[in-house]
Amino acid sequence: VSRPSDSVPELVSRAREGDPRSVARLISLVEQGSPDLPAAMAALAETSGRAHVVGLTGPPGVGKSTTSSALVAAWRRAGLRVGVLAVDPSSPFSGGALLGDRVRMSEHALDRDVLIRSMAARGHLGGLATATPQAVRVLEAAGCEVVLVETVGVGQSEVEIAGLADTTLVLLAPGAGDAVQAAKAGVLEVGDLYLVNKADHEGAAGVRRELRSMISMTERRDRAWQPPVLLTVASRGEGVEEVVAAVDRHREHLRTSGELGRRRRRRATEEIEAVAISVLRRRWRDGAGEQSLAALSALVVAGETDPWSAAARLLD
Amino acid sequence: VSRPSDSVPELVSRAREGDPRSVARLISLVEQGSPDLPAAMAALAETSGRAHVVGLTGPPGVGKSTTSSALVAAWRRAGLRVGVLAVDPSSPFSGGALLGDRVRMSEHALDRDVLIRSMAARGHLGGLATATPQAVRVLEAAGCEVVLVETVGVGQSEVEIAGLADTTLVLLAPGAGDAVQAAKAGVLEVGDLYLVNKADHEGAAGVRRELRSMISMTERRDRAWQPPVLLTVASRGEGVEEVVAAVDRHREHLRTSGELGRRRRRRATEEIEAVAISVLRRRWRDGAGEQSLAALSALVVAGETDPWSAAARLLD
Numbered sequence: 001v002s003r004p005s006d007s008v009p010e011l012v013s014r015a016r017e018g019d020p021r022s023v024a025r026l027i028s029l030v031e032q033g034s035p036d037l038p039a040a041m042a043a044l045a046e047t048s049g050r051a052h053v054v055g056l057t058g059p060p061g062v063g064k065s066t067t068s069s070a071l072v073a074a075w076r077r078a079g080l081r082v083g084v085l086a087v088d089p090s091s092p093f094s095g096g097a098l099l100g101d102r103v104r105m106s107e108h109a110l111d112r113d114v115l116i117r118s119m120a121a122r123g124h125l126g127g128l129a130t131a132t133p134q135a136v137r138v139l140e141a142a143g144c145e146v147v148l149v150e151t152v153g154v155g156q157s158e159v160e161i162a163g164l165a166d167t168t169l170v171l172l173a174p175g176a177g178d179a180v181q182a183a184k185a186g187v188l189e190v191g192d193l194y195l196v197n198k199a200d201h202e203g204a205a206g207v208r209r210e211l212r213s214m215i216s217m218t219e220r221r222d223r224a225w226q227p228p229v230l231l232t233v234a235s236r237g238e239g240v241e242e243v244v245a246a247v248d249r250h251r252e253h254l255r256t257s258g259e260l261g262r263r264r265r266r267r268a269t270e271e272i273e274a275v276a277i278s279v280l281r282r283r284w285r286d287g288a289g290e291q292s293l294a295a296l297s298a299l300v301v302a303g304e305t306d307p308w309s310a311a312a313r314l315l316d
Numbered sequence: 317v318s319r320p321s322d323s324v325p326e327l328v329s330r331a332r333e334g335d336p337r338s339v340a341r342l343i344s345l346v347e348q349g350s351p352d353l354p355a356a357m358a359a360l361a362e363t364s365g366r367a368h369v370v371g372l373t374g375p376p377g378v379g380k381s382t383t384s385s386a387l388v389a390a391w392r393r394a395g396l397r398v399g400v401l402a403v404d405p406s407s408p409f410s411g412g413a414l415l416g417d418r419v420r421m422s423e424h425a426l427d428r429d430v431l432i433r434s435m436a437a438r439g440h441l442g443g444l445a446t447a448t449p450q451a452v453r454v455l456e457a458a459g460c461e462v463v464l465v466e467t468v469g470v471g472q473s474e475v476e477i478a479g480l481a482d483t484t485l486v487l488l489a490p491g492a493g494d495a496v497q498a499a500k501a502g503v504l505e506v507g508d509l510y511l512v513n514k515a516d517h518e519g520a521a522g523v524r525r526e527l528r529s530m531i532s533m534t535e536r537r538d539r540a541w542q543p544p545v546l547l548t549v550a551s552r553g554e555g556v557e558e559v560v561a562a563v564d565r566h567r568e569h570l571r572t573s574g575e576l577g578r579r580r581r582r583r584a585t586e587e588i589e590a591v592a593i594s595v596l597r598r599r600w601r602d603g604a605g606e607q608s609l610a611a612l613s614a615l616v617v618a619g620e621t622d623p624w625s626a627a628a629r630l631l632d
Contacts, residue, residue, distance in 0.1 A: 038624035045622040134623075261617065268616035268623065269609055273600065276627035277593055284589065293585055300584035301577065306361040307450075307584065308354035311591035 008036050012043040015142050020115060023142050027117050030134040033278075037134070044137045049264065051083065051140045051147045052251055055165030059181055060152055062173040063197045067234040068150050072114055074237075074244045075146050083139030083147040084116040087132060087161075115139055130274045132164050133267060162190035164267065166260060167250045169193045169243070172211070174203035179210035188218040192227055192250050195243060199231035224257050225250065284314065291316065324352050328359040331458050336431060342454040343433050346447050349594075353450070360453045365580065367399065367456045367463045368567055371481030375497055376468055378489040379513045383550040384466050388430055390560045391462055399455030399463040400432040403448060403477075431455055446590045448480050449583060478506035479586070482579060483566045485509045485559070488527070490519035495526035504534040508543055508566050511559060515547035540573050541566065600630065607632065 014022035029037050058064055068084060075082050119135060132149060139147050151161050162168040170191035172182060182188055196208045208229050215227060228246050232239035254260035284293040296310040322341065330338035345353050374380055384400060391398045435451060448465060455463050467477050478484040486507035488498060498504055512524050524545050531543060544562050548555035570576035600609040612626040
């Protein structure tokens with residue numbers, strides 16, 4: 001941030017006008033955990049929380065990119081400004097990913113009202129869990145009314161994304177990702193909508209039936225919402241309007257039931273904690289002297305103190 | 317801890333005499349994250365660091381239990397008192413697991429110098445990463461000179477265990493867990509010894525060759541140690557004495573190179589941090605008033621502040 005035109009206030013002001021390059025620069029600050037990040041986030045607080053955040057997850061091969069693209073098209077037809085974060089939880093921070101990773105979504109390439117960003121989110125500061133909400137804030141400042149966070153289902157990421165989104169879509173397909181895989185991944189508890197994509201393939205009705213039965217037997221986090229299981233053929237746009245309508249119904253449910261506030265407060269709590277912990281960790285690691293983490297670690301190794309007493313002294 | 321005979325000082329004193337029941341009770345305190353834990357750990361500091369901690373990991377089906385049992389037998393022949401922690405990283409805290417989970421290791425069932433404990437370690441306080449070293453301290457107090465921590469390789473646990481052990485053994489077998497799987501699990505960087513078990517099966521020599529070649533191309537955490545790749549048939553005890561000898565050589569290398577101190581300080585650092593963070597988290601979640609985490613979260617959701625400013629206020 002050396003050129004005056006690239007100062008945080010300038011970037012934020014231009015991002016608010018929807019300038020894609022400034023949006024990209026701000027998301028890069030998030031990815032890099034830049035020292036400018038606190039200032040940027042302070043400037044973005046005002047517009048925060050404006051978008052409905054939709055998470056899309058599922059195992060590889062079920063058609064996530066195609067479904068994302070079809071959903072973006074549907075929201076654009078409804079006149080909404082759309083942000084897309086394609087998160088790869090298994091990559092280290094890329095830093096260099098460009099806004100307009102448009103190859104993946106060529107049909108929206110020339111649309112100024114679609115802001116697309118790839119993010120690699122395995123890094124410092126809790127990775128996906130803290131980078132994503134901050135990137136969402138950037139897109140909200142740029143006027144996005146809906147932000148789609150797409151992530152491939154690997155390890156814990158499906159369940160993690162459910163903690164970050166207002167509405168979580170779980171995508172499955174006959175063969176590639178069936179109901180049993182969903183159970184293993186732990187998404188039966190957290191999905192707000194289930195999509196069985198490639199519904200023109202054999203076995204789609206079976207996956208739907210299985211899924212409904214397994215969901216009915218699962219203790220879910222929001223008992224007041226019965227998640228629909230919808231059939232789609234995203235490559236031909238079939239069923240996509242129904243998905244958009246179901247997202248709207250879920251959004252309405254979130255508002256009227258108070259669940260939206262609960263989810264967002266929980267998210268904010270986790271974000272504040274993660275930031276506080278990262279600040280403390282840096283302070284602790286940089287510390288010197290008798291009460292420093294390094295000195296206390298040496299005492300623990302020598303058997304002169306224990307981790308609990310050492311932690312108490314560290315916190316003094 | 318209501319009966320006077322079950323007070324922490326009593327338990328620690330009886331564990332020092334090698335009483336299995338007291339060892340079991342203390343490890344239960346660890347699993348449960350008991351309020352008595354700080355007092356117990358303070359009492360255990362003195363004997364901490366006495367055992368050589370050996371981690372054993374590998375994918376399912378390679379013969380981990382058989383290998384553990386054969387290693388315990390070899391250490392017993394050498395006259396050592398042995399502790400075994402069988403950690404299941406995917407289970408929630410069991411709490412009720414009994415010391416002397418002896419069915420798995422029936423040959424050592426009547427041996428008072430072998431203390432065996434199953435631990436389920438997905439819970440509060442960082443799970444495996446913080447529960448394991450505390451359980452190791454209990455076994456050290458009971459006089460164990462070597463502690464074997466056995467964990468099934470799932471997700472991040474292989475790499476996690478390498479952070480907890482002095483010497484990490486990675487177990488593979490022809491077919492079940494080959495060199496490519498090792499690369500995927502990230503264990504090429506962290507193993508100090510590689511065992512190709514079921515060496516009487518076809519393909520063992522190939523796995524060994526592949527493994528050696530992949531290790532030679534991998535940037536490893538301790539460049540001064542070239543990890544041997546040994547062949548074993550644990551079910552018949554073949555190659556096990558060579559493994560014990562290789563562990564001894566590695567232990568000697570750790571001492572003379574200064575790596576032992578570096579690893580243990582790093583481990584103590586992470587343990588102190590984890591404890592401090594858990595203490596803070598509880599304090600934050602229980603807090604009330606204007607600067608409480610709950611109040612700050614509501615402000616973030618309302619767009620009146622951002623997570624960075626909120627974290628700074630929380631830390632004030």
